[in-house]
Amino acid sequence: MTNAAGRRESPPHARLAIVSMTAVLAGGACPGLLAAPDGKEAPVSQVERKHLAPVSKEVLRVRLPRPVEDRLPNGLRILVLEDHRFPTVQVQLQVGGAGPIHEPADRTGLADLTARMMTESAGGRSSEELARAIASLGAGIEVSAPFGSTDLQLTASGLSDNFDAWFGLVRDILLHPDFPEDEFAKLKKRSAAQLQQQRAQPTFLAHEQIHRSLYGTHPASRVSITEASLASLTTDHLRSWHRDRIVPQRTLLGIAGDLRASELVAKLAQTFGGWTAAGGPEPAAPRPDAVDGPRVTLVDRPASVQSRLVFGGLSVDRRDPDYIPLTVMNRILGGSAAARLFLNLRENKGYTYGVYSRFSALKYPGPWLAQGDVRTEVTAAAVKGFLVEFRRMREEPVPGDELEEAQRSIVASFALSLEKPDQLLGYALVRAIYGLPESYWDDYPASILAVTAADVQRVAKRYLDPARLRVVAVGDAAVTRPALEPLGPVETLDVLGRPIPP
Structure with a gap:
């Protein structure tokens, strides 16, 4: 339906039904510093809490919009949330089993480097051409495989008016990265410099050692690529990882925004119908051993x-x-x-x-x-x-x-988070990923x-x-x-x- 301004509105079943939100917000967290009557900031410890705010004891009641869910014949799982409040679209994609938790111990950083190279060149476009194409459409596309993660993650956003154009770039980045040798050499050089720099950062050093202490030989103990692994990895390793791990059967694609779900699902079936890479069930994440003492x-x-x-x-x-x-x-x-x-x-x-x-x-x-x-x-x-x-x-x-x-x-x-389309989509994905x-x-x-x-x-x-x-x-x-x-x-x-x- 459309409103008086001609903008499409979310259908009634997709709107949030929130009751007593203002009463709940009255009991929210205090920031670290609060403004005093004279305009100066007072520390939290010196604030007198009179507890006179009219806080309701009612429980916040909410019904989140349910996504349209579908699964393509190739196994790709799709969640679509219509949200017509803004002329934008958010994309969140997870590929299970493609994160660093599942990479070989002697190839630390393989998943991370594969993810970072996917946006360097794809679909025959050079790194510069791809970056210009994304920027010209006012879009943003990122791919990551953070250490400690079981998944590869792709996020993207842009306007709904040119969704087809920028989502075509998403498709190329996901399915057709080029992994050019010259860009990989540049990435390895940057990564080598970062390895040196992080040794001067106390936050990194503590992060590295606490994970080693907690996880022992478990893959979660690894928080960074090593010099030896960086030197040994090649673009052939990246291509093999991408070929074997980026498969539709383990992929969950979530899209939220100013699009019609019925039209989008049909369009996605056409866009990804030719993606036939074979892959079995997502491998289970290894369980860490219990911490055995201080x-x-x-x-x-x-x-x-x-x-x-x-x-x-x-x-x-x-x-x-x-x-x-x-x-x-x-x-x-x-x-x-x-x-x-x-x-x-x-x-x-x-x-x-x-x-x-x-x-x-x-x-x-x-x-x-x-x-x-x-x-x-x-x-x-x-x-x-x-x-x-x-x-x-x-x-x-x-x-x-x-x-x-x-x-x-x-x-x-x-x-408050329910006002954000990307957060609503994130909640839907969490529920789907963990079977909640x-x-x-x-x-x-x-x-x-x-x-x-x-x-x-x-x-x-x-x-x-x-x-x-x-x-x-x-x-x-x-x-x-x-x-x-x-x-x-x-x-x-x-x-x-x-x-x-x-």
């Missing part, structure tokens, strides 16, 4: 003025029922600037500019991490501060007002608000277990090592990951 790793950066601290463990895969209570627990512990770690280590102590926690839930158990940069001279006190907050989460039930504030903050963020119930996202607010203090304490005891805690610090070993020794034996490494004798 471990402390120190990467020495002499004279460093800061210490990078990371505490970690394994969490869950995305289908685990603990995902919901973990989401609430994480928000309370370190998921925002109103969380315990931030309020303690930054607002109260002034050790750091920011400290947070997060967890990843993938097709295999991802990591949970709590991390931040602190001044070198307060490293010991900061370590104690982290451990205090972990212990509080495990041993003390969360007060009711703190629990409710965290829950309503999560629900408020979810409610059709009503999963409709029920999400109620599921979050149903989490109890006992649930939070239960998952804290399970996943913040000091008997399996892994700790990584990057900093001046002369100062940092004594701060870590109370946690257990400390393995000290240089920035290249080589052991330094005691």
Whole structure:
């Protein structure tokens, strides 16, 4: 249907039915700094919470639009969400089994380099010609295969008026990358420089060592290409990986925007009907071994003025029922600037500019991490501060007002995200990828608000277990090592990951 301005509107069944959103938003998260009446900013820790806002106790009720789903004869799965509010289209595509988790151990970086080369030249267009064609259409196309991922991901966006033109480039990039030798040589040169640069970055060094500590020989322990692998990989390796892994049977294509689903599905059948690459079922992601005990790793950066601290463990895969209570627990512990770690280590102590926690839930158990940069001279006190907050989460039930504030903050963020077409499409893809119930996202607010203090304490005891805690610090070993020794034996490494004798 069209409105008075001649724009097409979403049909009634595709509109969100949201009730009590403003009441939920009233209980949202506070930013790190709040404006005082005199215009100056006041720290969160100094804000007096009078709890006088008219917050409703009603649960946000929402029904997300259901995508039109289809599967082509070649196995390609399609999800289409009509959204006629804006003259744009969003594309998200996942190819299962084509990510770094599935690449051979002696070819680290193969999936990443394949993905990066796919946008360098495709369909007979050079790198420069392809970039100009995308820019001239006002579109954006990216391909990635992040370390730790089981999938290759393609994202694209553009105007609905010229969708056919820019989606034709998407098709060429996906199906017909050229992998030219000269562009691959340039990419390898850039990657070699990046390998050198990242050794000077404490964030990378900590990221590398915490994943090695948590995952051992599991592919998730690898977070970057190696010099040896970079030197040995060839365009023939990339072509073989693309041929064997980029297959329709493992591909999920999601499209959202100002298009008619019935017309688009027919068009996609024509566009991809000739894609006949054969591939069996998506390979299962390998399960990591359980973390068998505590471990402390120190990467020495002499004279460093800061210490990078990371505490970690394994969490869950995305289908685990603990995902919901973990989401609430994480928000309370370190998921925002109103969380315990931030309020303690930054607002109260002034050790750091920011400290947070997060967890990843993938097709295999991802990591949970709590991390931040602190001044070198307060490293010991900061370590104690982290451990205090972990212990509080495990041993003390969360007060009711703190629990409710965290829950309503999560629900408020979810409610705001529903205004974004790409986020709605992302929710649909998550449900499809992990086989979640059709009503999963409709029920999400109620599921979050149903989490109890006992649930939070239960998952804290399970996943913040000091008997399996892994700790990584990057900093001046002369100062940092004594701060870590109370946690257990400390393995000290240089920035290249080589052991330094005691």
